[in-house]
Amino acid sequence: MKFPLPRPGDWPWVSLHDVCPATLDRTEALASRIEALGRRATLLVIPNAGWDTASLERLRALHGRGHDLAGHGWTHQAARWGGLAHRIHGWIISNRVAEHLAEDAAGRERIIRRCHTWFAENGLPEPSLYVPPAWAMGRIPAKRLRELPFRYYETLGGIYAPRHRGFTRLPLAGFEADRPWRAHTLRFSNAINRCLAGKTNRLRLAIHPWDLDGPLSADLLRLLSPAEAASARSSIS
Template identity: 50%
Template structure:
């Protein structure tokens, strides 16, 4: 069985029902805890926040995930290319400078505090795109760890633990072909080359209805009880 860090991205009011279905499926497969990447700035109701609290009570973890998870205008060539190839209009960090990114992350952390959910230790920028924030400013943010495509970085020291990653958000044939091949390589890496490094399994709310649903099911069938980010990162210190 492959050791895994399993996360569900884009947890927001409009995806809550699909997130609940994914959690039920993962729990039935013996996969827990799951890290839930929460987008605060989407008009949460008290009942929906209570749902997050119940999931915490079942042993799942919360993490910060941007603020609005949307940007109206891509800024600069890199942002336009990133949007066209990977992120579309969700990489909100890429539209900001360093101080604004730090402010967004602080606002994200404060939302959890304000709603009695406990401040998460992990922050994952939308599309894993952290944007132009320097190491010193990142160390001043309220989070212990930040996840990007390459791995998980300890904000206080800037040290990055590189971990293989698979994702399944492929709604076109071209995306499915590229992501599917990369997933096979990453899963093989986790099994054979990185036995001490768990595989990051990143699930989006619609993935079981998209083109890589079969691959997602096979990978989940092959993972053991999930690990949590805190435990993995603390053991690497």
């Protein structure tokens, strides 16, 4: 059994990352922009991020507008470095957000379970998808992963369904270029993944809250919709 993919006309598949009270204004503005294109997004929610009654109501409203919810870690911050491999990953990709890599397998399981429980505790629909921060899952034995509550897990390569041992490979384009060399690296990587997506346009777009203010904003707009290329930069402030 593979991940239920968007319909042919709904590609590229858009996910809005780092959804929390501090980024809700940005998330709502991006969601409105995506709705104007006749599409919906998957919202990657950080549970332990200071949610209160008002911010939870705003999240429920976004879901009510048709946007799916997904789990995205617990704090989205690594309290410590988990070793040399974690430090290298942080320098190249994740900075300090890859909280899974600071834990052993048992700690990673706790993060996933706490994340899943948070949705039910706050009266939100049960999400089927879990996306570890920076797509860095870390090692969890396959048997244990099958026992965890989410049905699907997103990685850099695609979507894994552990209970059915199914993997759906999907190219990914990202735009979070907080350093000049990362902009060059991402532009090269995105070009490769666009080629892999081919004529089907089965491409994932991973959008972070400030990407439309970054150096790859024009690239993002072109991929989001050809019509969007006419807009030089987002009106989001």
